[in-house]
Amino acid sequence: MSVSDRTRIDGPPGESKDKGARPDEEGAEAALHVTLPYEQARRPGDLPTVRRFRLSVVEGPGAGTVWESTADTCSVGSHPLNDFAVEDSTVSRFHCEVRIGPKGPQVKDLDSLNGVIVDGVQVVEGILRSGSLLRLGRVVLRFDFSAESNRLPLSELTRFGTLVGTSVAMRGCFAMMERASARDVTVLLEGETGTGKSQAALAIHQAGRRRDAAFLVVDCGAIPPHILESELFGHEKGSFTGAVSRRAGVFEEADGGTVFLDEIGELPPELQPKLLRVLENREIRRVGSNTYQPVDVRLIAATHRDLRAEVNAGRFRSDLFFRLAVLRIAMPSLRQRPEDLPLLVSGILESLGADPERTGALRTQEFLSRLRHAAWPGNVRELRNHLERCLVFEDALPLAEEDSRPEGSPLEVDLSRPYAEQRRRVVDDFERRYLRALLEKHQGKVAQAAVTAGMDRVHFYRLLRRHGIKP
Numbered sequence: 074m075s076v077s078d079r080t081r082i083d084g085p086p087g088e089s090k091d092k093g094a095r096p097d098e099e100g101a102e103a104a105l106h107v108t109l110p111y112e113q114a115r116r117p118g119d120l121p122t123v124r125r126f127r128l129s130v131v132e133g134p135g136a137g138t139v140w141e142s143t144a145d146t147c148s149v150g151s152h153p154l155n156d157f158a159v160e161d162s163t164v165s166r167f168h169c170e171v172r173i174g175p176k177g178p179q180v181k182d183l184d185s186l187n188g189v190i191v192d193g194v195q196v197v198e199g200i201l202r203s204g205s206l207l208r209l210g211r212v213v214l215r216f217d218f219s220a221e222s223n224r225l226p227l228s229e230l231t232r233f234g235t236l237v238g239t240s241v242a243m244r245g246c247f248a249m250m251e252r253a254s255a256r257d258v259t260v261l262l263e264g265e266t267g268t269g270k271s272q273a274a275l276a277i278h279q280a281g282r283r284r285d286a287a288f289l290v291v292d293c294g295a296i297p298p299h300i301l302e303s304e305l306f307g308h309e310k311g312s313f314t315g316a317v318s319r320r321a322g323v324f325e326e327a328d329g330g331t332v333f334l335d336e337i338g339e340l341p342p343e344l345q346p347k348l349l350r351v352l353e354n355r356e357i358r359r360v361g362s363n364t365y366q367p368v369d370v371r372l373i374a375a376t377h378r379d380l381r382a383e384v385n386a387g388r389f390r391s392d393l394f395f396r397l398a399v400l401r402i403a404m405p406s407l408r409q410r411p412e413d414l415p416l417l418v419s420g421i422l423e424s425l426g427a428d429p430e431r432t433g434a435l436r437t438q439e440f441l442s443r444l445r446h447a448a449w450p451g452n453v454r455e456l457r458n459h460l461e462r463c464l465v466f467e468d469a470l471p472l473a474e475e476d477s478r479p480e481g482s483p484l485e486v487d488l489s490r491p492y493a494e495q496r497r498r499v500v501d502d503f504e505r506r507y508l509r510a511l512l513e514k515h516q517g518k519v520a521q522a523a524v525t526a527g528m529d530r531v532h533f534y535r536l537l538r539r540h541g542i543k544p
């Protein structure tokens with residue numbers, strides 16, 4: 074186990090330290106009218122509101138029940154943890170989510186068994202209008218806007234730990250992170266790769282009462298299952314081949330502090346009840362021991378998956394999800410907050426020690442505008458990697474530069490550039506192409522791809538992250 078998979082960070086905090094159904098323009102416009110576009114809600118003093126909406130059961134069990142929104146989203150399903158719990162066996166535990174976004178009201182199927190049918194059309198993601206009918210199994214819901222609006226809870230902050238952002242999406246997260254820091258609750262951070270989940274976890278720890286104790290990280294996706302149990306809970310001497318001495322797990326080691334479980338969606342089924350026990354009883358049992366011992370830790374978990382869909386598919390225990398999701402924070406993708414780009418770019422350039430005099434090309438409106446229109450599947454990490462490459466060449470490199478060279482074409486040798494720079498560029502280019510092709514071959518299955526590459530999974534994951542590639 075290498076140090077970076079189990080990172081100890083002690084001490085006080087540093088300061089800076091859609092496949093759509095029928096789109097309905099009237100409905101979308103009406104929602105947007107009161108949902109301040111992100112651009113206009115930049116200033117910390119702004120209080121954006123979002124149009125309130127109602128979901129009424131018009132057919133099936135519970136007909137006549139009406140639910141009214143208090144925020145901009147509503148999850149619907151048969152599990153009590155949903156905003157709107159609809160008890161029926163044909164409704165999945167977490168069936169769908171209705172959200173008022175910048176494009177108006179939308180519904181997203183959470184990989185439910187019976188799907189979501191909007192006005193007669195099955196959708197994965199679909200736009201709604203006032204009066205839309207949503208069929209979830211036997212139950213039919215009607216979506217309607219109310220006359221009133223809900224105020225979105227936004228933080229006054231535009232920075233939390235190392236994370237920055239002035240967008241509504243990011244300040245909404247900061248508001249949740251402030252709440253998470255003020256109390257000792259378990260937090261579930263959700264979001265695509267590179268959206269700042271790890272940094273958010275650290276910032277929550279550093280802003281809370283446990284800040285002077287340890288912050289330990291375990292990446293559940295990068296550690297083989299048989300080692301993971303001992304990593305989390307420790308083991309007794311002789312409990313398995315190779316257990317030459319007694320060892321404490323992270324829950325013991327982080328006593329008084331925080332354990333951050335990254336990629337919790339990869340936690341093997343056999344370990345899920347053991348983690349549940351930690352959350353319910355605050356006690357652990359070392360591998361090979363017969364006795365439980367109490368632990369005093371705060372748990373923060375993160376995942377790039379939608380755990381609700383994992384629960385629906387039976388891969389993740391619903392009771393564990395219930396315990397983990399006491400406070401859920403959805404970290405927005407870069408695509409959802411392009412207005413944060415200038416701030417992110419200047420912050421990243423500064424953190425990389427860029428000399429403003431030699432990096433004028435990376436601060437022009439034209440360059441920023443190109444970045445705003447890029448897809449950024451690897452989010453801020455990918456942005457950072459790109460800026461790092463631009464810094465090496467002191468130039469605003471084209472975005473898909475690494476993909477523009479046709480496969481098999483001869484490598485360009487530029488004798489005006491230093492050897493180390495060019496070598497790195499070629500190696501980076503090779504690594505990205507190799508990883509993408511290998512993942513495609515294995516349909517995104519990291520474990521299989523790592524075997525083919527002859528690499529251990531931890532190293533493979535690290536490479537993927539370095540290049541901002543999502544499995």
Ligand SMILES: Nc1ncnc2c1ncn2[C@@H]1O[C@H](COP(=O)(O)OP(=O)(O)OP(=O)(O)O)[C@@H](O)[C@H]1O
Nearest residue numbers: 235236237238265266267268269270271272453454
């Ligand atoms: N809002 C933000 N402001 C500044 N930097 C950010 C922000 N979001 C992410 N970053 C930077 O992007 C990089 C990736 O962040 P982080 O590792 O926290 O992402 P992640 O969501 O945990 O990714 P993964 O799921 O792949 O582990 C880090 O360098 C981090 O500092």
